[in-house]
Amino acid sequence: xKYKIEINREGCIACSTCYGLDPNHFESDPEGKSKVxxxxxxxxxxxxxxxxxxxxxxNAANACPVSVITVTKT
Numbered sequence: 772x773k774y775k776i777e778i779n780r781e782g783c784i785a786c787s788t789c790y791g792l793d794p795n796h797f798e799s800d801p802e803g804k805s806k807v808x809x810x811x812x813x814x815x816x817x818x819x820x821x822x823x824x825x826x827x828x829x830n831a832a833n834a835c836p837v838s839v840i841t842v843t844k845t
Contacts, residue, residue: 773845774825776807776832778816782839789831789840796820796828805840819845 776796778789785803796818798808810818820828825842832840 772823772825773819773821774828775817775819775843775845776810776828777841777843778805778807779814779839780804780806780812780816781814782837784837786836788834788836792834793824793827793831795822795824797831 778797783804785799785805787799787803789805790797790799796808797805800806806812806816807818810816825844828842832842
């Protein structure tokens with residue numbers, strides 16, 4: 772199953788929740804803000820995945836205290 776992860780980096784508060792819960796899809800930039808591993812970043816960080824770990828990405832998105840992460844099926 773293919774899915775897309777998007778992070779609105781402008782709203783990210785660098786709390787580390789997402790990459791603490793799901794280090795397979797999220798990582799920190801030098802400021803501690805989240806970005807999608809292997810994704811593109813330009814105000815938003817976006818990446819597309821085709822692995823069996825969509826539920827981990829969804830859990831990280833749901834745990835985000837500022838709700839800046841979306842995970843959608845493509």
